Amino acid sequence: MRVQYLIGNTKSSYNWSSMIVDDEQLKKMPRNIRKFYRGQNELAERYMEVDSLLDSDISHVMIRDYTSGVSSGSRRTAVPANIDEEGLAFLSTDAREEYSGIITLAIIVNFLINIFLLTGKGVIVLLTNSISVIASLVDSALDFLCTTIIWLSTSMAESRNSSIRFKYPVGRSRLEPIGVLIFSIIIIVSFLQVAVEAVQRLYSGSREPVKLGLPSFSIMSMAVVLKLFAWLWCRSINSSAVQALAQDAMSDIVFNLLSIFFPVTGYLLGFWWFDPLGALLLSIYIIYQWVETTFEHIRNLTGVTGDAVDKKVITYLCMRFADSIQKLTAVNVYHSGDRLQVEVDVVVDDRFSLRDTHDLGEALQYAIETLPMVERAYVHLDYRGDNFVGHIQR
Known part of the structure; x- marks a missing residue:
């Protein structure tokens, strides 16, 4: 009865799939209209993911856990994780470890590829005097450094020992984008030096064309094939560190x-x-x-606002979560590294007890944090809509 009292009937009243325009219809539309409907399709699919999450009775299970006295530490494992949509489930420890293992494997494979290419291109530079190949060698050397930096930052970010939790209460996930940012600056400075050398050769270098023999050609071709494999694999892994490796692999394909x-x-x-x-x-x-990548990570680390679609999805989840939520007076979504910090101000009935409002607010917090793009959520409960909203600006 308490669950029904707090949550009510939260089944979706709208069939979002009816909004989706299929690919055949999209192809017949003008480009600007096609772009609009593709955005609408994405939003409808995201809303369907939220519906799938809430229709699994996740909110009911959490409130029942509160009622039955399940501890906070075990509450996450009690939530059903049977949602097939992308990332929308409370990840179990095994799932998190499997995901972490995939990231580590991707980094190791890129590391081995870069060692092979670095050695091969070093041989080519000894056989030829091509500044283009020297630039490619510098690129491979920086790939090696990039993989090392990303591996270190990812390992540090994923550390779960108690001393780390004490020193870094919200974790060290920002180390991943910081590692990418450091590498971005290194690669920009390095290729500025290559550009200077190229200009000097144009003005005062040898006037003889460079000959690239069959062994050199074979090694460079192998580099393209290996980097194509790395790009196809890494781009499917949702991690900023691995996405940086995917971006670097695509750059290497063009570069080689x-x-x-x-x-x-x-x-x-x-x-x-x-x-x-x-x-x-x-x-x-x-x-x-890499200048583009640098500015993107700087914006994220300094708290730029989140994507408008993400904000709509979070707002939709909050309003659908429980009938007892009367309105939202504020939804703030901003980056804290790669993922998002969320602050929502929720108005509930002032007749609710402290126990009821606490359980409702914390259950909503955990539901928001289930979303894969969210790092941490803060739910502020209010009894009327005209109170102060947000924080003091400094």
Whole structure:
């Protein structure tokens, strides 16, 4: 009875799947209209994920746990984790360890690939004097450094011992984007040096075209194949560290293809300047890519507001969570590294007891934290809608 009193009937009253426009219809639309409906499809699918979460009676189970005296530490394991939608379940310890293992495996595989490519490109540099290949060697050396930095930051972020929890009460998940940020700065500075060397060769370098022999060509081709494999795999793993490796792998695919193209084309056409020009263009390309990444992580680490779609999904979850939630007076969603911090101000009936409002608010907090993009949620309960909202701005 208490569960029904606090939660009520929270079954979805709308069929969001009816909003989804199929691919065949999208193809017939003008580009600007197609973009709108694709966004609508994404939002409807996200709402369907929330419906799947709440229709699993997750809120009812948590309130029953409170009533029966289940401890806070075991409450998460009592929640049903039978939701098939992407990430929308309380992850068990085994699931978290499996996810962590996938990230570690991806980092190790990239590490081994980078060792092989670094060795191979070192041999090519000894056989040729191509500045494009030297740029590619620098890229592989930085890949090796990138993987090392990301492995260290990921390992530190995932540490769960008690002393770490005492020193870092909210965890160290921000170490992952900080590791990516450090590497971004290193790679930008390094390729600025490569660009300077390329300019110097254009003005005062050798006038003989560089010849890229069959062994060198084979190693560079192998680099493209291995990086293509790494990109296809890493892009499917939802971790900022592994996503950085995926981005780097895609950059390497383009980089290695052009590192082959410029010296070979220059040799065939007799253009000595084609190789240093190619190295200059490659350096500009890499610098541009990583400057974007740098600014993205700086924005996230300094608390930029979250995506509008994420905010809509969180708002929808709060309003659907329980009939006793009368309104939301504030929903603040902002980055704290890769994932989001959420603050919601919820108005409930002032006739509720402290026990009831506590249980409702904490259950809502855990439900919001179930969302895969959320790091931590804070629920402020109020009895009227015209009280102060938020915090003092400093």
